[in-house]
Amino acid sequence: MSEFRHRYGRWAVIAGASEGIGARYARAMAERGLDLVLLARRRDALERLAAEIRAETGVEVRVLVADLAEPEAVPDIVAVTAGLEVGMLLYCAGADPEYAPLLAGPVEPTLALVQRNCVTPLRLCHHFAGAMAERGRGGIVVLTSVAGLYGAPNMVAYSATKAFDLVLAEALWAELRPRGVDVLALVLGTTDTPALRRALVRRGALDPSDPAPLPGAATADEVVAEAIENLPNGPTWFVGDGLREFARRLGLRTRGKAVATLARHSDAAGTR
Numbered sequence: 001m002s003e004f005r006h007r008y009g010r011w012a013v014i015a016g017a018s019e020g021i022g023a024r025y026a027r028a029m030a031e032r033g034l035d036l037v038l039l040a041r042r043r044d045a046l047e048r049l050a051a052e053i054r055a056e057t058g059v060e061v062r063v064l065v066a067d068l069a070e071p072e073a074v075p076d077i078v079a080v081t082a083g084l085e086v087g088m089l090l091y092c093a094g095a096d097p098e099y100a101p102l103l104a105g106p107v108e109p110t111l112a113l114v115q116r117n118c119v120t121p122l123r124l125c126h127h128f129a130g131a132m133a134e135r136g137r138g139g140i141v142v143l144t145s146v147a148g149l150y151g152a153p154n155m156v157a158y159s160a161t162k163a164f165d166l167v168l169a170e171a172l173w174a175e176l177r178p179r180g181v182d183v184l185a186l187v188l189g190t191t192d193t194p195a196l197r198r199a200l201v202r203r204g205a206l207d208p209s210d211p212a213p214l215p216g217a218a219t220a221d222e223v224v225a226e227a228i229e230n231l232p233n234g235p236t237w238f239v240g241d242g243l244r245e246f247a248r249r250l251g252l253r254t255r256g257k258a259v260a261t262l263a264r265h266s267d268a269a270g271t272r
C-alpha cells in the first residue's frame with residue numbers, strides 16, 4: 001500500500017467531480033491508489049470520467065448524481081458511503097455563474113448558493129471528519145477564493161460563502177490537526193475551468209471557439225498539484241505565485257481600498 005493511500009485512503013469523496021479541478025483531483029487520487037466516490041449533477045460526465053479512471057488505474061469508482069444545493073444531497077451521500085473508509089474529502093463545487101448585483105434578481109438563487117457552499121460542506125465535514133479523527137489520519141480540502149478575503153460587487157453572496165469556506169477550513173484545521181487529520185483551505189484566483197469559460201462566454205468576455213488558455217489564469221493541473229503538495233501545510237494555501245503576491249499587496253491596504261481593487265480586478269479578469 002502506498003504511503004499516500006495509507007495516510008488518506010481508502011476512499012476519497014469528491015464533491016463537484018464532473019469536470020475541471022474536481023475531475024483532475026479525482027484522477028490524481030486514483031493515480032495514488034485511492035478508490036473514489038464522485039459527486040455532481042451531470043450523470044453522463046461522471047460516468048464517462050469514472051469509466052476512464054477505472055480503465056487507467058484499476059481503482060474502484062462509485063458515482064452519485066447529487067445537487068449539492070438541495071438538502072437531500074447529504075443523506076444521499078451518507079447512504080452511498082455507508083461502510084466505506086473515507087479518508088479524503090475534497091469540496092470543490094462552488095462557483096457562481098451569475099456575476100450580478102444582489103438586487104438584480106430574487107433572493108432564492110443566493111440561498112441555494114449558501115446551501116451548496118456553506119451548509120452542505122459543513123455537514124459533510126462534520127459527517128466524515130469524526131471517523132478520520134478516530135483513525136488519526138485523513139485529509140479535507142475545501143476550495144475557496146480570493147473573493148472570500150474581501151467583499152466585491154456582483155459577488156455579494158458568493159464572496160460571503162467563500163469567506164465562510166475559508167474560515168470553516170481554517171478553524172477545522174485547528175481542531176483536527178492535533179488529531180492527525182490534515183485540513184486545507186485552498187484559495188484560488190482566476191482558474192481556467194470549463195465553468196469559468198462558460199460564464200465568460202455568457203458575459204460576452206470570451207469567444208466560445210477560442211481554445212487559448214485564459215491569460216493569467218491558473219490551470220486545474222496547477223491547482224491540484226499545489227493542493228496535494230501542500231495538504232499537510234494548512235490551514236491555508238494560496239495557489240500560484242501571482243495570487244500569493246496579489247493577496248499580499250491587498251493585505252497592505254485598508255479594507256475599503258482592497259474591496260475597490262478586487263472589484264476592478266474581477267471586472268477585468270473574471271476572478272471569482
Ligand SMILES: NC(=O)c1ccc[n+]([C@@H]2O[C@H](COP(=O)([O-])OP(=O)(O)OC[C@H]3O[C@@H](n4cnc5c(N)ncnc54)[C@H](OP(=O)(O)O)[C@@H]3O)[C@@H](O)[C@H]2O)c1
Nearest residue numbers: 016018019040041042067068093094095145190191193195
Ligand atoms: N474558476 C475560477 O476562476 C475560480 C476562482 C476562485 C475560486 N474558484 C473555486 O473553485 C471551485 C471550482 O470552480 P469551477 O470554476 O470549476 O466551477 P463550479 O461550478 O464550482 O464547478 C465545479 C464542479 O462542481 C459541480 N457542481 C456545481 N454546482 C453543483 C451542484 N449544485 N451540485 C453538485 N455539483 C455541482 C460541477 O458539476 P455539475 O455541473 O455536473 O454539477 C463541476 O463538476 C469553486 O469552489 C470555486 O468557488 C474558482
